[in-house]
Amino acid sequence: MLEELAHVGTRLRSVRKSRGWTLDDLADRSGVSASTLSRLESGKRQASLELLIPITRQLGIKVDDLIAQDTPDPRVRRPVIRRDGVLIVPLSPESSAVHTYKITFPPDGELPELRTHEGSEWIYVLSGRLRLRLGDQDLILTRGEAAEYDTRIPHAASAAGNRPAQVISIFNDEGARMHVRLSAHQD
Template identity: 50%
Template sequence: MPDEAAIPDVLADVGPRLRRLRERRGVTLTALAARTGISKSTLSRLESGQRKPSLELLLPLAQAHHLPLDELVGAPRIGDPRVRMQPKTRNGRLVYPLTGANSPMAVWKVVIPPQSERRLRTHAGHEWLYVLAGELQLILGEHDLILSAGEVAEFDTRVPHWFGPTGEEPVEILSIHGSHGRRMHVRAAPRAGQPA
């Protein structure tokens, strides 16, 4: 939802913004009036803030300046919820980021090919692994576990760990990593008064 407190500021800045844009492009009020069909006096009042911006005035101006309307008026950006996945290769693994850079949790889809090296590592944080396809071997401290599609593991990443395919076929997983101390809350039992 856009910040409603910012709307009056955006509207107040439309006139000066239109003047700066016109002057930067070296266009006179007379030339702009001829291109848009808006009178020179209306354009002048709009730029000085004496006339409120309306779609009737802004649409021809956007067309004349070859700019999208939101860029023309400096409208606040409303975030695009889509994450642009740019797959990367890390240590031979194909990694698809599923969260934005500023997200408090990092989520990846990872395709792990068969590997010969099994080097345990540690780092701060907490991790959840969900197996999408194939079989995953998880070595966690003294535990050596096999997880199949649909199974989940959750662990503190300060414990030495390694995970990868069990055999010669790749494994596909979702990996969710939270910074240390930040844990997902999963309700394992129904709330009081709810049926089991």
Template identity: 50%
Template sequence: MATDLTRVGPRLRAARQQRGWTLADLAGKAGMSISTLSRLEAGRRQASLELLLPLVSVLDLRLDDLVRGEPVDPRVRRATERRHGMVVAPLTLEHSPMQTYKIRYAAASVAPQPKVHDGVEWFYVLSGTIRLLLDGEEHRIGAGEAAEFDTGLPHSISATDDGPAEVVSIFSASGERIHVHGA
């Protein structure tokens, strides 16, 4: 993917404004003149590493955030899969830091064995009832309810034997491996 330097100025301006900073604020923090920063943002000054490195450091950005090429298609086009008795529909791009899925759990009379891992998990029940075993206690969470918990506690998630249940779940990387891939 080729870089597009014409987008550096608007991206720089947006990052500055998002923080509520003036040209003077950012220029002072980055050790450059207001005029240089203004010309960079307006596209009247060629972007160079010498100018951009202090700016990305102060703005807590990656250089790629300013010089990346064409925007990627934001639509999630990942296939729905059947895994371990679940229907799993990805709702985020593959390389997102947090993974979100719509998961349909089949009715189950017995809960899976609890597991532990690093992170925090969150889910919202769209339909049915979810059985959350958490640290030795069973919680039944119905449609319209949500749960958030520390995954360092022994836990398992399943539908009850009343019927299937559908949730939207947000996982950290370790939670995704355990609950979606069954690793």
């Protein structure tokens, strides 16, 4: 429990400052002296419910908002997907509203069949050359180039040349279903 209370002062200071209040402002509103608030924020005074209730009431937050919560592991741990020689590495959690992938297209890849779906896609070429067929346009994107397009336009991508093409691709949930979930098998 002491570990959970360790950051109460830091969080309290952050909330107070986000309101634009000085120690005196919060002291006047909560009835807790400015010196007590200062000691509480610096960790020199132990937090107690008797102190926290009037303070949190004035700040418009709950006592629980000041107590350390378990920080979830931010690492993305999802299996790599291989489909038709393309390596797809998820870079965002499955529950994310925006899906991000690192995709490696094999060299001399055949351009797959053009597809359409709702949404939009953004791609950034990390290495190699990417052939992007977008409607009637046949584009070659090189390292450092990006493209954003409406995925209702028929589109497909593959590596151009004898080297793999690596890209970062970002799309919405519909795009994720079309690009990585349909007929994909996992390693």
